[in-house]
Structure formats: C-alpha cells, structure tokens
Amino acid sequence: MTREELKQLLTERFPDNAVDDAGQFLQIQVPASQWGSFALFLRDTAELQFDFLFCLTCVDWLKHLTMVYHLRSTDYRHELVVKCQLDREQPVIATAAHTWRTAEFHEREVYELFGVQFEGHPDLRRLILPDEWEGWPLRKDYEDPVNMIKL
Amino acid sequence: MSFETLANWVHNWLYETLHPTVALLVEFAIVGVLIIGLFAVLGLVLVMMERKVSSWMQLRLGPNRIGPWGWFQTVADTLKLIVKEGMTPNNVDKLLFNMAPMLVIVVSMVIMAPIMFAKGIQIWDINIGVLFVAAVSSLSIIGVLMAGWASNNKYSLLGAMRSGAQIVSYELSAGLSILVIVVLTGSLKMSDIVMAQADGWWLFKGHVPAIIAFVIFIIAATAETNRAPFDLAEAESELTAGFHTEYSGMKFALFFLAEYVNIFVVCAIGATLFLGGWMPFHIGNWEGFNHVMDYIPSSVWFFGKTFLLIFVIMWFRWTFPRLRIDQLLSLEWKYLLPISMFNILLVTIIALAGWHF
Amino acid sequence: MTLKQYFSNIFTGVKSLATGMKVTGGYFLRHHKEKITEQYPDNRDTLVLAERFRGEVIMTHDDNNEHACTGCTACELACPNGTIKIITKFDLTPEGKKKKALDTFIYHLELCTMCNLCVEACPTSAITMAPTFEHSVFDRSQLIKKLNKPGSKIREGVE
C-alpha cells in the first residue's frame, strides 16, 4: 500500500484523528483512550498488517508527554507513526505488549524513564534502574545533582 | 646401573641392616616421598605442557617470562596458590568441604600403585592390577560430589551432579575397553599385560577390536578426567567453575593437581594396555630390530608413550567445543556402550579361536 | 535410525572431528611462523604506531618556543566532555592596543575521549593529536596538563 492509499484509508476510517503527511513517515494522532483498539486494528486489518513495532518511545513536551510508535508491515513495507498524547501528571495508556511482544521491554524502559503507566502490561517493573530510584530521568525537569554533570 | 638394580640394592640393604618390619616401614616412607615428589613434578610439567600446547595451537607464545622459556611459571603459580588464603565460605559443610580435595588427591595417589613406570619399577604388582585401577578411579567422583554438595552453591551442585552422571556412565565403556585387553592377555596383572606385548603391542596385535577399544578408551578417559570436550563438571562458560567454584588457594590447587595427575594416570594405563607400557617397540621376531629398540631405556618408552597420549587429550581440549549434558549421555549409552559390548564379544571370539598374533 | 544411518553418523562425526584437529594440529606444528603475540614492553623500540593515532592532545611549538594558539576557545566549545579549559589574558601590541592572547591551555587527559573534535575545530591548527599512549600515572592530578610551554608566545602573523 502506498503512502497515499494509506493516508486515504486512515482518514476515511478515522476522520477525527489528525493524519500528518509532512514528515518522513505518515503520522496519525490517536487519543490515548483509543490506542488499545487502534493497535489491534493496525495489526489485524488485512490490508494494513502492521506486525512490526520497530521503535517505541516517549517525548516529554513539558506540558504533556507523547508516546511515539513506529510501525512497519513486514509484508507490505509501509510504515506509520502513531502518536498519543498523555497527561503529564497522570500518564496512563493501554499496553501494546499483547499486540507486539517487543513492546513489553520497550514499555518497561519507558515506564521507568518517563513514568508512563501501561495498563494491562504483564510485568511492569523497573528494567534498568535500581528499584529504589526516585523520579523519571528522561523527563526534561529531572534534576540529579549526583549523577548528572553539567558542563 | 638401571633403576631396577638400584631399587633392589636399597631393598636388600634395608632388610639386611634393619628389622623386617622397620625395613618395610622405611620402604613405605621412601615410596611415599617419591610419589609425592612425582606428583609435584608431574603437576609442574603437565601444567606447563598444557600451557605450551594450548598457546602454540592458539598462535600465542605461552608463558615465557619466568625462567628459561617460562619453565618456572608453574612454580611461581604454585607458590602463589600456597601462600593464598584457603577460604572456607560461610554456611558450607566444613568437614566435607575440606575433605573433598584430600579425597580426590588421595584417590589419584592410590591409582599410582600398580603402574609400571619402567622395567621393574612398580610400587605394587597386585594380581588384580587392572581391576584395582578401575575400582579406585571411580572413587574420585565421591570427592567431586562432596565438593559440589558441601559448597552450598548452586553452580557447584550442578557441576557435581553433571560430573556424577558423566563418570558413572563413562566408567562402563572404559571398563569394557580395558576388558578387551584382559581377554587378550588372560591376566589382570600389569606385569603380565606388559610382558604379553613383548612381540608387539596389543594395538597392532589385537586386530580391529583392540583399535576400537583404544579409541573408546581414549574418549572415556577424557570423560573420566573431566577434560574438554567433556568438561561439563567445570564448564567455564556455563557454570563458572562448576564443582570447585568456591575453592581457593591450596584446596583449589589440590583439585587442579588431581586433574592433571589423573590425566597422567589414565594415559599411563592406556599406554600400558594398548601400547605396551615400558616395552620397547618390537615387531614379531625381527631380532635385530628388536635389539636396537631395547637400547632405548624402558622408562623413556613408558613416559614417551604416556606423554603422547596426554598430548592427544590436550589436543582434544583445545580443538573441540563442549558437549551438552544430554548429548554426553547419549554418546555413551547410544554409541560407546553398544559398540564396546559388541567389541568385547568380537574379541572373545578372536581370543578363543586364537586368531590374534 | 537405521543401522546404516547409525554408522554413517559415526563416520561423519569422526571425520568432522578429525578435520578440526587437523587445523589445530597444523597450527601447533607451524607455531613459530603463525604466532601473533606482540611482546609489548620489549618491542617498544620497534613499535610503530599509526601516524594518525589519537593518543592525546598536544600543542605544537616551533624552535623559537612559539605556538599558534590565539586563545579563541573554539576547541573548548567543540569538546563534548569539558576536557579543555582556556585561560586568556590581554597582551599589549606594539601599537599599544590590547589584544586577547592565550595564558594557559589546560587539558584534562582523564576526561578526554580522543574524539578529535577540538583539532577539527581549531582555526589555526595550533593543537594536534599525538600518537602516544602510555599515559598511566599514580595520581589523577598528574593527568591535568598545561599544553602551552612556559614562556611560549604566539607565532608572528597568526590571527
């Protein structure tokens, strides 16, 4: 499926969600509450088949957090970026770990570095940091006088 | 003057001058000191040999700093191990933990008894020599199991259990391949076995069965001494150091020494059974050729053959990857054991029919 | 598993093992030709390091004890680790004007990752990378180096 067709399909099916064609990949904004069903839609629709989640991360925009999912279909070779805005105080989103297994580790990483709570995650524990760590290190307002050296 | 005449002279002198019981005790002491000395020398030489063989196979130089060509490297290492603190970790079973290395080293000392180092040089020409070796060598597994269990460490326990399964299985095929020679010779006595090879070694005289038995014996010997590719008990990449993970200092050195002495012992037995022990290379009744061969001292023959086999076992170690535990057992039970069973049947027929030379 | 397979298994297995032993045995016999060990402290005299090897930052001085550093701090800005610290002073030119010049070039070898970005950034090629690597010292403070030699001054004509 070409980028144009993909854009058309997504705008038809999800007229409320903003589809952005300006960047390197086709982008779609999805409300966090819809993400769980949207993920399944992307993976299981026969003409989409986004079966490969190659990058999962989060960006702190100080006012809100944005989850960024880079998806690819290994059969059709089309790619899509899904973005979900999260509340910065109470970041909660459905997990993608049951849809794409690789999300399990990536979400654990995002959880401990950004503090995003993934609902339904099979094993949401800290992966990298010690258990007693306080704060979410990759957020922009994180300060650590001991471990961070300012140049 | 050969070793044999020297030994006889000492023996006669002791019995002439001393009370027989005292003379016997003095002889015990002399033999004990000699064996411990042999242990030390063997440890040093074999460790050095292992290092040089491995380094030459691995494009390296090997130890070359201490002494000429690095020959004193092992001495330095031994010194380091002696002065190192022999730690006993908390919560280990102290008695078993400290006894295990002793047991292992005592076992490898006891197996030395029936080995003929040269013509007439033997500690004890027991009439069940081969059986004695087979019986005593299986005792060393008890030391390994003790060490593994007493260490209170999961890696050690796994290593010990692996070693137990391994040695118990490989005893069988080792025993059966020894039996091939016993059947051919008709005696369990070491001196008889060596004398039976005066007109040719069993490896050449015994047709195919002897060759098969020899190959199986080498494989089983490698396995029994826990050497790669059968070093599952240690398995550095899996179990860090296996059953001796918790040992340090001299206690570790004893395990280490026992491993190398065990290699020497099994290779000496292999050399005695299949390559004629101290017997020079004789071909049938070629008098002239045999006579020339006799000029080389018997001890040279014995040690030459033994070290050749040791080299082969080291060669294995530095070439092959390690087997997995289930593959190790299936190799024994599906391949080596049936073949050696069949082999013993074959050799019995040959011996009964008198088809061997 | 048929009997034929059983024996062919044994045969191929033994053959593959023998091939492996041929390789290591070959190296054992040819070890004096194949060995690749470099006996480092002994071969110091014959050791040739690549001319581009990046071991530490040095400032080149010519015979008149002059360097080319104007104290512009381009290298200090380019350094990702804060390795370089430049202290400047004001010299008086013969015409009586004040001119910014280098006072001390402090280089923290212990922080340096030899990324070469400072050398790339230098507009006057005052600093280069030297192919030295024996930097071990007993005290970390000895790794903080002053790169401009005492009494050195900027070369004529370098702006």
Add this chain to the structure above:
Amino acid sequence: MYRETDIIQTIPGTDEMVINVGPQHPSTHGVLHLVITIDGETVKKVEPHLGYIHRSIEKMCESLSYRQFIYTTSRMDYLSAHINNHACALAVEQAMGIEVPLRAQYIRVVMDELTRIASHCLWWGSVAMDCGAVTPFFLAFREREMINTIMEETCGARLTMNYMVPGGVMFDLHPNFQRDAKAFLAHFRSKIDEYDELVTGNIIFQNRLKGTGFISKADAISYGCTGPTARGSGVSCDVRKWYPYEVYQQVQFDEILETAGDSYARYLVRLAELRQSMSIIEQLIDNIPTGDFQAKTKAVLKPPKGEFYSRVETARGELGVYIVSEGGTTPYRIKFRSPGFSNLSALDHMVRGQKLGDLVAVMGTLDLVIPDIDR
C-alpha cells in the same frame, strides 16, 4: 546436623532453583544479569535484569550539539562503533539536508563493512568459546586485529573510531588503505575456510546449535528481532536492501536468509554475511571516486524543527536513530532503537524448556553486546 542454610533453596513446592547468571559470569559478555529458574538442567524461565552499565546516552545527547553527540554512540555497540556513528551522521544529514560527496559515501560503506567483518569475527570466536572451544577465539582475533590496524591507520583509533562527521568523514583515506584492505581480504579469503573446518563442520558444535533457541518467523517479527537473529528465522529485514543508504544500492550482494530459526541458522547467516561483506568491499575498494571527503557544512548545525528517523544495518540488526529537533543547536530528544535490546527480549521465549548449556549457546548466537542493550 541440619541447618537451614545448608540446603540449597528451591522454589517451595517444586524442584526449581533460581540462579543468578551474571552480572559477572564468563558467558554473558559483559555485565548482563539473568535470573534464571531451572529444574535440574532444564531452563524454565529467563528474566534479564539490565542497567549495570546504563549511562543514559539519550539524556547525555540532549545536552550535546549535533556534531558532538555522534561520538557517544561509539560507546553503545562498541563492536560496530563505526556503523553506529553512521546512523547518527545520516540522521543529522537528513535533518540538515546535507548532500554527502560520493567519495565519502564509498569510504563510509567500505568502513561499515570492515567493521561488520570485525564484529562478526569476534562473534564467531565468542560463540565458539561459549560452546567450550577456546582456540577459535584466537583465530578470530587475528583477523579482527588486522582490521583494527587498518582502522587505526585511517581513522586514528582502533575501536571507537569517531570517523564520521555530518557531511562526510573526518579525514581522507590513508594512502596505504587500499593496499592494506586488499591484503586483508586476500588473507581472510584464505582463512575463512578454516572457520568452517574448525567450527561449522564440527559435529559437536552442530549438535549443540541445531534445534536450540528456536524462534518462528511470526514470533521473531513480534519480538522485534532484526539482523541475523531475524534473518535466521526467514524474516527479510536487511536495511541495506530495503532502505538502502549511501551506495548500497549500487553494490551487488545477497540478503542471507535461513528458515530454520534455530541457533545454527543464525550462525550460518552470520558466517555467510562475512563472505557478503568481503564481496561488497571488493566491489567498492577499487572504484572509490576522487573528490571531497567532506561536504562543506556550517560550524554550528541547527536543523529545522521536526522529527527525523534514520536507520542502518549494524552487525546486530537495525539501529534506528530518532531525533526530535526543536530548531536548537542540541537535539530535543534522541532515541536509539538498538537491535540488541529487542533481540534480548526474545531470549526467554527461545530458551524455555531447554538445557542450561543451550542458554549459553543461544546467547552466543544472539550476539549480545551489553552496552548496546543498556545504552
């Protein structure tokens, strides 16, 4: 005499023990910590605990300029340091719209492939060592050392080259580079058959790897495996083929695919990639065009506002660099999608129900580099 501490603890009600493999263990290739549950010799569960060398490179990069941050990525996957730098340079060039001169593109690709050979050589030695054979490690290091020397000659460093700058490469090729690289290829051609004789054909080694660490094609995709790990399961995912960068479009090479999905398939993929990399270098080495090795760029790089994602094929799989730019001199956010991290997540799935020895062999064939996982 019974003491509570005498008994090696098992999970109550079962015969299962919990063992810590690592963080200091001979076969974890660094400070990886696996908590494994075993029943006798059978592995029931593997739980990776990461972070022992986590330096938060992503956070560090947020305070470094677009020129500076490239060098930090050498410290991620230190075995393919050059390819990591390449990914970052591509991202910055994409953001800035810099046209890389053809000569620089050739140099980059040749260096990438040399790095890949060096990395695969080390992997070959270490996988053999994980299986218990020590000698292959030294043979592999002989070849790797030759590549390091070539790298040192041209790039000025052996391991963390930092040869990439946005817009090209830092120096021109050393005059001896072509001669040395060709000498290395000739040497390696004569030695790579030895690899097969010593390890690939060895019956013990084959039995150790065949049938272990199986992962199906669907699972490999779902777990996000890339690189030789995924290609061993038949997933066509070579970035060099599908999203060609630099001059990969012009060279002839095959994407190696095996369908068995076990450790041996992954082993064969990597070994075949060695030969492919050699052929790529041979195609390019004589045709490096003359010209600039570096495009003219501004001293301070300020990419426009936006998001940029670039990817390259490292020795371990797809490395993605995701840059969020706010138009400043430093990136607003950088995410490194490292191949090792996703490949490691499949480890538990691969080794469940297999023997303890298999765990080590599977880890070897996954080619884990811990700084790549921890970042």
